[in-house]
Amino acid sequence: MNRRHIIKIAFAAFVLGIINPAPSSEPMQRHTYEAFLIADNTYMLFKLIEPGTFLMGSQDEKRQEEDGPPHKVTITKSFYIGVYEVTQQQWNKVMRQLTWNNPSSFGGQLSNPVENISWQQANEFLAKVNEFNNNSLFRLPTEAEWEYACRAGTTTRTYWGDDPDHKEAEWHAWLGGYPYGTTHPVGQLAPNAWGLYDMCGNVVEFTQDRFALYKPEAQTDPLNLEGKQVVGRGRDWFHAEGGDSETRRRFGDTGGLSFVGFRVVREVE
Numbered sequence: 001m002n003r004r005h006i007i008k009i010a011f012a013a014f015v016l017g018i019i020n021p022a023p024s025s026e027p028m029q030r031h032t033y034e035a036f037l038i039a040d041n042t043y044m045l046f047k048l049i050e051p052g053t054f055l056m057g058s059q060d061e062k063r064q065e066e067d068g069p070p071h072k073v074t075i076t077k078s079f080y081i082g083v084y085e086v087t088q089q090q091w092n093k094v095m096r097q098l099t100w101n102n103p104s105s106f107g108g109q110l111s112n113p114v115e116n117i118s119w120q121q122a123n124e125f126l127a128k129v130n131e132f133n134n135n136s137l138f139r140l141p142t143e144a145e146w147e148y149a150c151r152a153g154t155t156t157r158t159y160w161g162d163d164p165d166h167k168e169a170e171w172h173a174w175l176g177g178y179p180y181g182t183t184h185p186v187g188q189l190a191p192n193a194w195g196l197y198d199m200c201g202n203v204v205e206f207t208q209d210r211f212a213l214y215k216p217e218a219q220t221d222p223l224n225l226e227g228k229q230v231v232g233r234g235r236d237w238f239h240a241e242g243g244d245s246e247t248r249r250r251f252g253d254t255g256g257l258s259f260v261g262f263r264v265v266r267e268v269e
Contacts, residue, residue, distance in 0.1 A: 031195030033083055036266060038129045038138070042093040046080035046266055047195050049149050056147050057214055058246040060157070065213070066248050072218040073144050080266040081141060081149050084186035084197050085113035085205065086125070094128050104183075105258035111185035113203045113261040119230045119253040122206050122262045129264075141265040142223045143209040143248075146233045150245045152194040157244050159192040159200065173201025176239045183237050183258075203261035204232040204249050211250040228252070232260055 035043040053074045058067040088102050089110035102108065105116045117125075122140060129138045141149070156162045160172045169175055174184045187197040199205075210227030232249040236259035251260065 039093040039132055042090060044090060044264060045083040047083050048078060048080055050078050051075050054148050054151060055155060056144060067246050069214060069216045071214060071216050073222060074220045075145060075148050076221055078268045079145060082264045085203060085261050085263050087111055087186055088114045094125055106183050112183040113186055115183060115203050115261040116256040116258050118256050119206050137267045139265055140206055140208045140262060143207040143231050143233060144222050145265060146207050147245060149196060150199040152192040159245055173235060174237045175201050175235055176237060200235050202237055203259055204236045205234050206262040207231045207233055
């Protein structure tokens, strides 16, 4: 029995009142979320992220070229970001698709992230959410917003520490290399310090940005809209590498893959 099964059993026992948590000198961290309507009787949960400055990109001297150099980035506006990746159930409701007609490779798993969709399809989803709400507040995160929210104040390789041998990854991220071979229901593992789940595992997440190499100069609210490829961030169930906060992926904007999905940002009014 691995640690994930132990966590699930212990959590179920706690919910049912079979066991009680032992007293701790460290209080349980609580997060405040806000729910917004995205379709009839369908809500999405968001976390408010305050402005700030952080070091974006990898500091590892052995990094891939596209993952550096590290550079200072300032986010000047608050924004809401989805607590979870967009699920198949949310996709079905917004796109008005039946469960059996879901585009996901692992279709019918309504609590799992939607995947096998293109960047363009993700934006079509967001257009429908905006139309439903009669606004234009819902969008993909910029690449900088994504990394800022993922790091949640950390400067390490992953948001749970440097973890060079990936020994702690299974507490935090669904990655390849474990005997599961599929996506998983969102929100099952530990969140980052700001209460966001699955930022470095389950599926890679599309961002607004088109791919370009970083510049070393400090930037404010960066967003690149020029280029043929779009940027995906995070790790996924298929690839075994370790859940880095800084790793960049690039894709065409029209094709879908079984390990790529997305998360939503809602602008603050």
